[in-house]
Amino acid sequence: MASKTALAAEIPPFVPAERLRASARPRWGEIAIRGFIAACGLFVVVATAAVIMFIARAGVRGIRDVGLGALLSGEIWKPEANVFGGYPLIFGTAISALGAALVGAIPALLAAVWVSELTPKGARSIYRRTMEVAAAVPSVVYGWLALVHLVPQAEWVAHALHGEDVQVSGEGLASSAVLLGIMIAPTVFLLSLDALSRVPGTLREASAALGASSWQTAFRICLPGAGRSLFTAVFFGFARAAGETMAVQMVIGGARRVPANLFSPTTTISTQIVMDMQNATPNTTASNVLFSMSLVLLVLSAGVVLISRVVGRWGSKA
Amino acid sequence: LLGACDKSQPPAPAATADASTSTNSAAVADKKEGTVRASGSSALQPLVNAAKEKYETENKGASVEVSAGGSKKGLADVASGAVHIGNSDIFAPDDLKSGLVDHKVATVGFAAMANKGPYSEKIASLSVQDLAKIFSGAVKNWKEVGGESQPIVVINRAAGSGTRTVFGNIVLGGDKFVESQTEDNSGALVAKLKQTKGAISYLALSFKDDELKTFSLKGDGGVVEPNAANITSGAYPIWSYEHMYTKGEAAGSTKAFLDYILSPAFQDNVLPNVKGFIAITQMKVSREKD
Amino acid sequence: MSTLAELQRTRRRHRLVETVLERGLATGALGLAGLYILGLVVLVFRGGHKVTSFTVFPSPLLDVQGEDVVRFVMAASIFGSLAWGITALARRLFATALAAHRSKLRIGVVVVAVACAALFRDHLPRFLIALPSDTTAGGGVGPEIFNTLYAAVLSTAITLPVGIGAAVYLARFAGGGKFVAVVRMALDTLASLPSIVYGLFGFLVFVVEMRAGYSLLAGAFVLALLNLPLVVGVAEESIRSVPGELEDASLALGATRVQTTLRVTIPYAWPGILSALVLSIGRVFAESAPLVMTAGTTISRADAYSLNPMRGGETLAVHLWYVNSAGLSPDRADVSAGTAAVLIVLIGATNFLASRLAHFGGRK
Amino acid sequence: MRATDLSVHYGSKKAIAGVTIDVHEHESLALIGPSGCGKSTFLRSLNRMNDTVEGIRVEGTVELDGEPIYAADVDPVLVRRRVGMVFQRSTPFPKSIFENVAYGLRIAGQQNARVLAESVERALRRAALWDEVKDRLSDSGMGLSGGQQQRLCIARALAVEPEVLLMDEPCSALDPIATAKVEDLVSDLRHSVTIVIVTHNMQQAARVSQKTGFFYMGRLVEVGDTSTIFTRPRHRETEDYITGRFG
Amino acid sequence: MRATDLSVHYGSKKAIAGVTIDVHEHESLALIGPSGCGKSTFLRSLNRMNDTVEGIRVEGTVELDGEPIYAADVDPVLVRRRVGMVFQRSTPFPKSIFENVAYGLRIAGQQNARVLAESVERALRRAALWDEVKDRLSDSGMGLSGGQQQRLCIARALAVEPEVLLMDEPCSALDPIATAKVEDLVSDLRHSVTIVIVTHNMQQAARVSQKTGFFYMGRLVEVGDTSTIFTRPRHRETEDYITGRFG
Numbered sequence A: 001m002a003s004k005t006a007l008a009a010e011i012p013p014f015v016p017a018e019r020l021r022a023s024a025r026p027r028w029g030e031i032a033i034r035g036f037i038a039a040c041g042l043f044v045v046v047a048t049a050a051v052i053m054f055i056a057r058a059g060v061r062g063i064r065d066v067g068l069g070a071l072l073s074g075e076i077w078k079p080e081a082n083v084f085g086g087y088p089l090i091f092g093t094a095i096s097a098l099g100a101a102l103v104g105a106i107p108a109l110l111a112a113v114w115v116s117e118l119t120p121k122g123a124r125s126i127y128r129r130t131m132e133v134a135a136a137v138p139s140v141v142y143g144w145l146a147l148v149h150l151v152p153q154a155e156w157v158a159h160a161l162h163g164e165d166v167q168v169s170g171e172g173l174a175s176s177a178v179l180l181g182i183m184i185a186p187t188v189f190l191l192s193l194d195a196l197s198r199v200p201g202t203l204r205e206a207s208a209a210l211g212a213s214s215w216q217t218a219f220r221i222c223l224p225g226a227g228r229s230l231f232t233a234v235f236f237g238f239a240r241a242a243g244e245t246m247a248v249q250m251v252i253g254g255a256r257r258v259p260a261n262l263f264s265p266t267t268t269i270s271t272q273i274v275m276d277m278q279n280a281t282p283n284t285t286a287s288n289v290l291f292s293m294s295l296v297l298l299v300l301s302a303g304v305v306l307i308s309r310v311v312g313r314w315g316s317k318a
Numbered sequence B: 001l002l003g004a005c006d007k008s009q010p011p012a013p014a015a016t017a018d019a020s021t022s023t024n025s026a027a028v029a030d031k032k033e034g035t036v037r038a039s040g041s042s043a044l045q046p047l048v049n050a051a052k053e054k055y056e057t058e059n060k061g062a063s064v065e066v067s068a069g070g071s072k073k074g075l076a077d078v079a080s081g082a083v084h085i086g087n088s089d090i091f092a093p094d095d096l097k098s099g100l101v102d103h104k105v106a107t108v109g110f111a112a113m114a115n116k117g118p119y120s121e122k123i124a125s126l127s128v129q130d131l132a133k134i135f136s137g138a139v140k141n142w143k144e145v146g147g148e149s150q151p152i153v154v155i156n157r158a159a160g161s162g163t164r165t166v167f168g169n170i171v172l173g174g175d176k177f178v179e180s181q182t183e184d185n186s187g188a189l190v191a192k193l194k195q196t197k198g199a200i201s202y203l204a205l206s207f208k209d210d211e212l213k214t215f216s217l218k219g220d221g222g223v224v225e226p227n228a229a230n231i232t233s234g235a236y237p238i239w240s241y242e243h244m245y246t247k248g249e250a251a252g253s254t255k256a257f258l259d260y261i262l263s264p265a266f267q268d269n270v271l272p273n274v275k276g277f278i279a280i281t282q283m284k285v286s287r288e289k290d
Numbered sequence C: 001m002s003t004l005a006e007l008q009r010t011r012r013r014h015r016l017v018e019t020v021l022e023r024g025l026a027t028g029a030l031g032l033a034g035l036y037i038l039g040l041v042v043l044v045f046r047g048g049h050k051v052t053s054f055t056v057f058p059s060p061l062l063d064v065q066g067e068d069v070v071r072f073v074m075a076a077s078i079f080g081s082l083a084w085g086i087t088a089l090a091r092r093l094f095a096t097a098l099a100a101h102r103s104k105l106r107i108g109v110v111v112v113a114v115a116c117a118a119l120f121r122d123h124l125p126r127f128l129i130a131l132p133s134d135t136t137a138g139g140g141v142g143p144e145i146f147n148t149l150y151a152a153v154l155s156t157a158i159t160l161p162v163g164i165g166a167a168v169y170l171a172r173f174a175g176g177g178k179f180v181a182v183v184r185m186a187l188d189t190l191a192s193l194p195s196i197v198y199g200l201f202g203f204l205v206f207v208v209e210m211r212a213g214y215s216l217l218a219g220a221f222v223l224a225l226l227n228l229p230l231v232v233g234v235a236e237e238s239i240r241s242v243p244g245e246l247e248d249a250s251l252a253l254g255a256t257r258v259q260t261t262l263r264v265t266i267p268y269a270w271p272g273i274l275s276a277l278v279l280s281i282g283r284v285f286a287e288s289a290p291l292v293m294t295a296g297t298t299i300s301r302a303d304a305y306s307l308n309p310m311r312g313g314e315t316l317a318v319h320l321w322y323v324n325s326a327g328l329s330p331d332r333a334d335v336s337a338g339t340a341a342v343l344i345v346l347i348g349a350t351n352f353l354a355s356r357l358a359h360f361g362g363r364k
Numbered sequence D, E: 001m002r003a004t005d006l007s008v009h010y011g012s013k014k015a016i017a018g019v020t021i022d023v024h025e026h027e028s029l030a031l032i033g034p035s036g037c038g039k040s041t042f043l044r045s046l047n048r049m050n051d052t053v054e055g056i057r058v059e060g061t062v063e064l065d066g067e068p069i070y071a072a073d074v075d076p077v078l079v080r081r082r083v084g085m086v087f088q089r090s091t092p093f094p095k096s097i098f099e100n101v102a103y104g105l106r107i108a109g110q111q112n113a114r115v116l117a118e119s120v121e122r123a124l125r126r127a128a129l130w131d132e133v134k135d136r137l138s139d140s141g142m143g144l145s146g147g148q149q150q151r152l153c154i155a156r157a158l159a160v161e162p163e164v165l166l167m168d169e170p171c172s173a174l175d176p177i178a179t180a181k182v183e184d185l186v187s188d189l190r191h192s193v194t195i196v197i198v199t200h201n202m203q204q205a206a207r208v209s210q211k212t213g214f215f216y217m218g219r220l221v222e223v224g225d226t227s228t229i230f231t232r233p234r235h236r237e238t239e240d241y242i243t244g245r246f247g
């Protein structure tokens, strides 16, 4: 190189100029790190397999002992008497999660549309910050608040609705649905906001340029555009509500029967698992059946989320 | 602001007290150090906690973990090896019995307790039949047992509860409770009873509370109050032993802790001061099973 | 098409509907946010009351190993953040006057923190130090705070390398093979498992099969597993958002893929990775069901502040549940409020620290 | 359409300053200039698309048929219905081809199916796309090729019968053949619509416009007949730019 | 550096076909052509940057100093140390200016602080950036202006003393003044480094290169002395392109 200064001569070249061949010595550090990275990928798979396998192994035994039909449709759950009818548990789980979706997810979604499309940027970040903190608040805190503040109100409402003669204490599906709704709303809100922010700004501009008001853009372009992700957000909230344990346990009452109304105590799968696992001897039917029920829960929430994701992916390819 | 502090006791034993006890227990120090884990009966928990506080302050390095959850959890835990001591209000069932060693540490009585309100003011006692009707769900209003009109809200203990088992066996002749609102734990149940109008449940006498109504038992021979005298004499039938099960013979720090609980120092001086519990030695009647 | 007048008419009609909707949605959104803000403020204040009730017992409460250190650290962080807050406020108010003394201020904050910690470590809010009490009033949450933080550290120690590794794998090294589809499927599955299932798994593996008893390590491991999909997801996204040109530039300088990943990609993606970590730490703080089944619900006096990960111990969230469903102490309403407030302050502090830390990551 | 002494600031940053320009009906004006000189900013202030940008400040006046579009009581939505816009990157909505074109009509309240169908066909014909898509109107607009997508966007803009059409580098992402098609289209359209087109390709400006304006650093350096600008520019900067001395 | 019958496929799509070209030492070659014609693809196959693209297939040979760089036992990392590259968008690492320039040396294993400092200074001087940044070497590289950033990237590439420097539209994101500076730099550098530069600005090609190649639809239509190409192109397509008839 012609213009090399005197300075350059002192410095050894970094690359032996004649050589392009790979050096004989393998780069061990490089190989180790690549190995670690791939191992991490493998770890994820192994861990998932392990979780599912451990749950399924005991769960399948439980199903074999009791019979799937009896387990899903039996109306009496009484492990102490060896009666395992999971219907009240499934019913409680499904209704309180659906209620939560209704009470929490849908308003959160609408709020997200409003905040994302129709408010100035400044306000948006305030909303986001608030909801981020609210989403991080532990569910037991929500549970405790509901126990202290919501349950007494529920008792009052129940008497107003069903008359003074009804036996209620405020614990039941209504309380748990409202609690779960309040609990999942921030998460659904944030997920929806993210989904909406992924709608390309160019589409909004194009719509505005055709003379659409921001409302028309929000509901005709952004909502359909983010549709699948919004769906996923709501489903995610639903799944989280279905899987919540401790907070629900604090307000749902714990009666193992199909409730007479929204205000009479009942139970959910996860609540009952925590309760019964405490005194079930491992490897007995009473214990295995709890794993069977957690399989049901797993199918319920994982199934819902997986389906919504698959639909989402399949849709985005089209 | 200060309320919370006032109620709490100043740290009772000064460091000096520790020093003195730790010298005399030096010989068995290697036994007492370490952690003893116990779980199970919430009825027994106040007693174990009292023992734990005393024991830990007297033996530096010793530590006792007590968690509640119900008698059957205690039995399951100790059988599986998850804890060293399983607390229980009931005798171990046959399938677990073989490997477990029973340590009866006290007895305790149980009684029906209810939320205080005008509807139950006039009812001082209930017969076993009344209780059976209430807890099986046959009777749904306080007026049917002599009170004013108010729906009865039955609150149960969870299925793993020894209290539930003992009370059910004696009052209902088995676990025939109406399925209703359920609490995990005696402590939580007390709170719930206090805040729910028309509520009734059953608790160990260690949880007897002035804010709750405690029912005496009406029988052929008159009304029997649930108190120590009636229990030791056998007049009041709803009581049980408090067991602390170990897996195999107790050893090491577990044995040291159990020894402490069974020692006269504890049984005679501490136990009588813990509300509701009666030392085994006081009992004039005995039982072989629940 | 339509005349101008017609246009104006339809537009007016639309406008009306929009105004009505607008009012409705705005009220809804405001209400929602307001509800949470109010709730948080009330929570912090209610519990703050409990937390700040300073002890009247100056000597150490209990002879627990490690308590001195914990007291000192606790005092240092309380007074440090107080001092920092005051100087930050002062800087904002007298920006020009103090601009020249930044480093002095910083040293000042540290000195104040250490001095106050030394002076006041025995006069801390009792609630923040004392052991919990199941039966009597006046129990604190000292070990719970410690356990919560320790569990967060333990679980992050697992999530961080594995999460980044898997994210890097998916984003940069995997290509598009069958195995990648399997990994993604696994992540999706993990993400949708209810936390109780993790709890059951941890209970089966650690407590039953391995007979390890309840241990923080088991809890941390289960939480790490629970957080993995979240961390991998966010980290992968932020790694993908690293401009390909930047990595190309590194490769064009003769860097290997691994060198590029370590020196360019990860530093650039760091803020995103950090926010994933904050989220996952938040979940460690918040989860209760899996911890109840793996780390247990008790505090043992002997090793309340021990670093031994094989001991069991409850975290703040578990304590909050336990106090309400199993505690016998008469002041459990107060204890709950205090615990909730401490939890929220911890979460807030973590978020704040992370937003500060993001600056050290590289980008800006 | 006339802009008088128009200045636009983004926060404290001045993007264009004191631009005065007059676009006559059914005339086509090309805007050229180096990157960042404010062409897009100017274009977007002609139909108040800039309103959505945070912290923007517009001074001066823009008139459409003599009416000031920045007056307080003017509804920007109505301005945009009369002044259409096509962007650099084609932005078909994730809807069918038909719905893409019908979108502008639907949001204006048109629901009559027959009217919609007719308008869509006319717009697609004007955009020289009808023959290529008439058999797959219900397919997604995103399945079209780049050039077709851009013409779809033009058809979409035409469907609401705007008086002015603004185009911001409509061909810069297209291949030569697609470019030629769009250029032909623009040349045809200028007989029925007023067109303002931004381009970085001076030859393109020469091919499609009657008038050309040269922007440089936020100012409109000069504007005049396209042939004049390219052969006898009055300013030194214009000459330097069109001869490729910079940019 | 010589490419012989080089073809590149992305999956089933052919990006360039049968390109043969010879770049002599210390010569500078400009590549021009419409968008998507394969200029970048060709450039990136000269230092095996294409290796990172999924599903790419390279046929033909490329030789550096007579050695085939696509031979099986060649380490692409070593190729890239000898054939540097600068991209269209400046890509400073989120590190200090000093660390940006030192990066290539550090990853090559150079740890000696003095050597690093000297090499960084020399590289920055060669990139005509030293005087502007010498007082703030520890500031972030991302705080520089666009033109400075691009010269920083050039300095970074020069620091490892490559024999060939590939530049892919290095000025297309820069303002006129920055463009002029980078063009001056390229003109200077060609005395010490072989340069292959892709540009969409034909005037730029004319200003900085001795030779020019015209790509069209994946083929190298013609290559020759810059003055010849711009005044007497042999092919019709070349002429159409340089007179702005398309592209």
Ligand SMILES: Nc1ncnc2c1ncn2[C@@H]1O[C@H](COP(=O)(O)OP(=O)(O)OP(=O)(O)O)[C@@H](O)[C@H]1O
Pocket: D010, D013, D014, D015, D033, D034, D035, D036, D037, D038, D039, D040, D041, D042, D053, D200
């Ligand atoms: N949203 C914005 N906020 C702040 N500054 C902006 C914004 N949009 C554009 N600018 C600045 O305003 C100036 C003019 O930008 P504009 O996009 O109008 O240029 P242009 O001539 O269209 O350039 P190009 O040919 O690259 O599209 C530029 O300096 C740009 O950085």
Ligand SMILES: Nc1ncnc2c1ncn2[C@@H]1O[C@H](COP(=O)(O)OP(=O)(O)OP(=O)(O)O)[C@@H](O)[C@H]1O
Pocket: E010, E013, E014, E015, E033, E034, E035, E036, E037, E038, E039, E040, E041, E042, E053, E200
């Ligand atoms: N990663 C890729 N995968 C598939 N096709 C690609 C990829 N990169 C480029 N192509 C295609 O290869 C062809 C040549 O692309 P290339 O980027 O080399 O063109 P170019 O001349 O550099 O264009 P420009 O001037 O726009 O930079 C184009 O048709 C492009 O769409």
Ligand SMILES: [Mg+2]
Pocket: D039, D040, D041, D168
């Ligand atoms: Mg522009």
Ligand SMILES: [Mg+2]
Pocket: E039, E040, E041, E168
């Ligand atoms: Mg290119």
Ligand SMILES: O=P([O-])([O-])[O-]
Pocket: B040, B041, B042, B043, B044, B069, B070, B071, B072, B088, B089, B157, B160, B161, B162, B163, B164, B185, B186
């Ligand atoms: O004492 P129990 O908790 O088993 O009722």
